[in-house]
Amino acid sequence: MPAEAKAPASTARAAGQPASPPLTERQEARRRRILHASAQLAGRGGFDAVQMREVAESSQVALGTLYRYFPSKVHLLVATMQDQLEHMHDTLRKKPPAGQTAAERVAETLMRAFRALQREPQLADAMVRALTFADRSVSPEVDQVSRQTTTIILDAMGLEDPTPDQLSAVRVIEHTWHSALITWLSGRASIAQVKVDLETVCRLIDLTGPRERD
Amino acid sequence: MPAEAKAPASTARAAGQPASPPLTERQEARRRRILHASAQLAGRGGFDAVQMREVAESSQVALGTLYRYFPSKVHLLVATMQDQLEHMHDTLRKKPPAGQTAAERVAETLMRAFRALQREPQLADAMVRALTFADRSVSPEVDQVSRQTTTIILDAMGLEDPTPDQLSAVRVIEHTWHSALITWLSGRASIAQVKVDLETVCRLIDLTGPRERD
DNA sequence: CGATAATCTAGAACAAGTTTCAGACTTGAT
DNA sequence: ATCAAGTCTGAAACTTGTTCTAGATTATCG
Numbered sequence: 001m002p003a004e005a006k007a008p009a010s011t012a013r014a015a016g017q018p019a020s021p022p023l024t025e026r027q028e029a030r031r032r033r034i035l036h037a038s039a040q041l042a043g044r045g046g047f048d049a050v051q052m053r054e055v056a057e058s059s060q061v062a063l064g065t066l067y068r069y070f071p072s073k074v075h076l077l078v079a080t081m082q083d084q085l086e087h088m089h090d091t092l093r094k095k096p097p098a099g100q101t102a103a104e105r106v107a108e109t110l111m112r113a114f115r116a117l118q119r120e121p122q123l124a125d126a127m128v129r130a131l132t133f134a135d136r137s138v139s140p141e142v143d144q145v146s147r148q149t150t151t152i153i154l155d156a157m158g159l160e161d162p163t164p165d166q167l168s169a170v171r172v173i174e175h176t177w178h179s180a181l182i183t184w185l186s187g188r189a190s191i192a193q194v195k196v197d198l199e200t201v202c203r204l205i206d207l208t209g210p211r212e213r214d
Numbered sequence: 215m216p217a218e219a220k221a222p223a224s225t226a227r228a229a230g231q232p233a234s235p236p237l238t239e240r241q242e243a244r245r246r247r248i249l250h251a252s253a254q255l256a257g258r259g260g261f262d263a264v265q266m267r268e269v270a271e272s273s274q275v276a277l278g279t280l281y282r283y284f285p286s287k288v289h290l291l292v293a294t295m296q297d298q299l300e301h302m303h304d305t306l307r308k309k310p311p312a313g314q315t316a317a318e319r320v321a322e323t324l325m326r327a328f329r330a331l332q333r334e335p336q337l338a339d340a341m342v343r344a345l346t347f348a349d350r351s352v353s354p355e356v357d358q359v360s361r362q363t364t365t366i367i368l369d370a371m372g373l374e375d376p377t378p379d380q381l382s383a384v385r386v387i388e389h390t391w392h393s394a395l396i397t398w399l400s401g402r403a404s405i406a407q408v409k410v411d412l413e414t415v416c417r418l419i420d421l422t423g424p425r426e427r428d
Numbered sequence: 429c430g431a432t433a434a435t436c437t438a439g440a441a442c443a444a445g446t447t448t449c450a451g452a453c454t455t456g457a458t
Numbered sequence: 459a460t461c462a463a464g465t466c467t468g469a470a471a472c473t474t475g476t477t478c479t480a481g482a483t484t485a486t487c488g
Contacts (some may be wrong), residue, residue: 047226048349094232117353128351132346133343134402135343138400139402164273164410165414168414169414171403172414172415175389175393175411175415176390176393178389178393179346179389179390180389182346186348186350188360189385196378196382197386197389198383200383201386201389201415201418203418204414
């Protein structure tokens, strides 16, 4: 019978996955070392600096093992993003945004996240590029990131069950968030511009927010 | 003295570039063959199917020459997108959108463009993935695409000189456009969802459109 | 404890983007 | 027509993501 699980996958901690067989301690440790190395390398040179051989070496794991845990570089970086997002969500839960309106709170939340990314622009580059470059084979993981982001925004809005209209607004906000990050990361938009755009898109919330018409 | 131009670059037809030395006819023809081959290959397998060796062979050009014209695969695909965007803009000029409000016209324009992309989803995949994956070295070209897109949207709005507020709204619309395309292309959003999101974001125009308060 | 099946390791091998180089070919100017 | 400078070609080399293989290790079952 099998010794360790067949295919080490994501933590499955949050919502979603069909819970692949649990990892042994050593496997959990390996996974953690890999993600750590990934974030570390990304923190230096961004996407390009995350080289699979280096990640393997840094995390004391054979190349083949790395690929068993994360079937591609993009998978690895998206998983790294999931990891960081969890931190962010925890932080936000401790100090929720304080604005009066939902739009203000969402804008504040996004700006806080943005400032966090500004501290590690290279890491942001690696994660965001991976996220938007991901093809269908990474869909489940990218979707998980998307769900996590949606949760964070809905939390900021303070909503229980959003209307379809509001969900669309939230999706648009996420679109803007990702794409604005990209333009900032590639040097085509200033920080101020990103700020303005995030505030602009958040106005959509006021537009859909005050319930349909009951 | 030089025989042909030093660095064959983009058409520089539209606005923007400092007009690199003009290309000879044969060079223009090569450039065109390359772009054609690129679009053709992209039309089949999408981003991955555009392999530089194949593009070179298809367009009857040496690999080194291909790289002289387009310094990377991403450059090539972004140029391909510029090309397609021009077509689109021409088409739109012939049959402008007919909606009553600016928001309607923009939404109609985007939906028309979206339908055009649906006819060649693989080509869309290649172009959009390249666009969002582009790093700083491609900024000028990506910026050109962005300007072209902005022009198309402003055209649809029928605006002469937009306010900063409106420009931000347009940027947000572009963000949504790109990011929504990505989610559709990677199979994480339905066509209907993209449609709704585009309509949602276009409402921002009504919010900023009817001049400040004058 | 021993058998067994899966995992992990080291390293070679392969694929596609990118770079490089020597030599043949064009071009524009004299 | 000839020359100089730059361009194009064909092919090899290099880089980094990905795959494959044979053998050493580890975990679980009996």
